[in-house]
Every structure is written in C-alpha cells, then in structure tokens.
Amino acid sequence: MPKLLNFTELDKVYLVCGKTDLRKGIDGLATIIQDQFDLNPFSPALFLFCGTRKDRFKAIYWEGDGFVLLYKRYESGHLQCKH
Structure with missing residues (x-):
C-alpha cells in the first residue's frame, strides 16, 4: 500500500510567485524549477505554483x-499570492 506524503519530512517548501500556466504537467513544472530558479526538483522539497x-x-x-x-x-x- 503506498504511503501518503508526510509534510513533516520536507526539507523545504518553495512558493513560486507570479503566474504559472497551470496547464503544465510534472515535466513542465520541473523544468521551471530547474531553468528559472536553478533548483533541483528531485530534492526533498515541495514546490507550489x-x-x-x-x-x-x-x-x-x-x-x-x-x-x-x-x-x-x-x-x-x-x-x-502576490502577482
């Protein structure tokens, strides 16, 4: 049985400010994390858009x-969110 995400185990939570096209899927959002913010989407962090x-x-x-x-x-x- 898969376990649910335990938010207490997160190292960081990032709030990506500004307008993000929410039609993007996982790959598009991961690309934003890498290209625009120079962060690793594979890190133990939650990224909010x-x-x-x-x-x-x-x-x-x-x-x-x-x-x-x-x-x-x-x-x-x-x-x-502030835009």
Whole structure:
C-alpha cells in the first residue's frame, strides 16, 4: 500500500510567485524549477505554483521513485499570492 506524503519530512517548501500556466504537467513544472530558479526538483522539497486565478494551485514533490502532482482548487476563499 503506498504511503501518503508526510509534510513533516520536507526539507523545504518553495512558493513560486507570479503566474504559472497551470496547464503544465510534472515535466513542465520541473523544468521551471530547474531553468528559472536553478533548483533541483528531485530534492526533498515541495514546490507550489500559483496560477492566474488565486483560488487554485499545483504542487510537485519527488518521492524517490516518482513525482507526486497535487492540485488544489478552493471552493470559497483563495490562496494569498502576490502577482
């Protein structure tokens, strides 16, 4: 049985500020991490991406054998991102 992501084990959490095209999948988001921020997407960190709309975001995390892609859409309220 696969284990769920334990957020207490994360080394870092990065919030990628600005507008990210949330149509991108894992490969596109990992490329942004590497090319624009010179960070390693395979590190034990969670990378959060804000879209144009402030009620949704995506996150990726490397679990050692593959990436986890998370998508959150708030039904009421929104994530506080500065654009």
